[in-house]
Amino acid sequence: NAGVMQNPRHLVRRRGQEARLRCSPMKGHSHVYWYRQLPEEGLKFMVYLQKENIIDESGMPKERFSAEFPKEGPSILRIQQVVRGDSAAYFCASSPDGAYEQYFGPGTRLTVT
Amino acid sequence: GQQVMQIPQYQHVQEGEDFTTYCNSSTTLSNIQWYKQRPGGHPVFLIQLVKSGEVKKQKRLTFQFGEAKKNSSLHITATQTTDVGTYFCAPKAAGNKLTFGGGTRVLVKP
Numbered sequence: 001n002a003g004v005m006q007n008p009r010h011l012v013r014r015r016g017q018e019a020r021l022r023c024s025p026m027k028g029h030s031h032v033y034w035y036r037q038l039p040e041e042g043l044k045f046m047v048y049l050q051k052e053n054i055i056d057e058s059g060m061p062k063e064r065f066s067a068e069f070p071k072e073g074p075s076i077l078r079i080q081q082v083v084r085g086d087s088a089a090y091f092c093a094s095s096p097d098g099a100y101e102q103y104f105g106p107g108t109r110l111t112v113t
Numbered sequence: 114g115q116q117v118m119q120i121p122q123y124q125h126v127q128e129g130e131d132f133t134t135y136c137n138s139s140t141t142l143s144n145i146q147w148y149k150q151r152p153g154g155h156p157v158f159l160i161q162l163v164k165s166g167e168v169k170k171q172k173r174l175t176f177q178f179g180e181a182k183k184n185s186s187l188h189i190t191a192t193q194t195t196d197v198g199t200y201f202c203a204p205k206a207a208g209n210k211l212t213f214g215g216g217t218r219v220l221v222k223p
Contacts, residue, residue, distance in 0.1 A: 033209070037209075042201055042216050045211060055208065092118075093156075100146070100205060102211065105155060106155050
C-alpha cells in the first residue's frame with residue numbers, strides 16, 4: 001500500500017503567481033488534512049476535507065487560499081497571488097474512517113521569490 | 114482551540130543518556146498524540162494516549178499522560194543517533210483536527 005503522495009516535492013514561484021499543491025491519500029483513506037510548517041516551527045492545521053466536502057477550514061487564510069478534494073483525483077491546495085510569507089513546507093495527511101492517527105506525505109516545499 | 118507548550122525547545126543529549134520532553138496544556142485534553150519528524154522528513158505517528166495517568170512503552174520510549182490530563186511526557190532511555198529529530202505532541206480535537214506543539218528538537222552527541 002503506497003503511502004500518501006504529494007507533488008511536486010519542491011515548487012518555486014515568483015510573487016503574484018499561483019501555486020497548486022497536490023495530495024493523493026493512501027488507498028482507502030477518505031479523510032485529508034493540510035498543514036503548513038514554517039522553518040523551526042510546528043505544523044499549523046489549515047483544512048480538513050472528505051470527498052467533495054470541506055469539513056473544517058478554520059486554519060485557512062480567508063484570502064488567496066482554497067482547497068478541494070474532488071470525487072475523482074487528488075486533493076488540491078491552491079494559493080493564488082503568492083507572497084514571500086507563503087514560503088513554507090505544506091504537508092498533507094490522510095486517515096481512514098474510524099482511525100485516530102494521521103499518515104503524512106513527504107510534503108511540498110514552496111519557495112516564493 | 115487546544116494549545117500546548119513543549120519544553121525544552123532544544124535537547125542536546127549524549128549518546129547513551131536518557132532524557133524527557135514535556136507537553137503542557139492549560140486546559141484538560143481528551144487525548145494527546147505524539148509524532149516524530151526526522152530532519153527534512155515528515156511527521157510520523159508514534160502513539161495516542163487517552164486515559165488519565167496512562168503509560169505506554171515502545172522499546173526505549175515511554176509515553177505518559179498526566180492524571181489531570183493537562184500534560185504529557187516522552188522519556189527516551191539510552192539515546193541513540195537514530196533518535197535525532199523533532200518530537201511533537203498534538204491533541205486531537207473533535208473533528209479530527211490536530212493542534213501541534215512547537216516541538217522538541219533532539220540532537221545526539223556521539
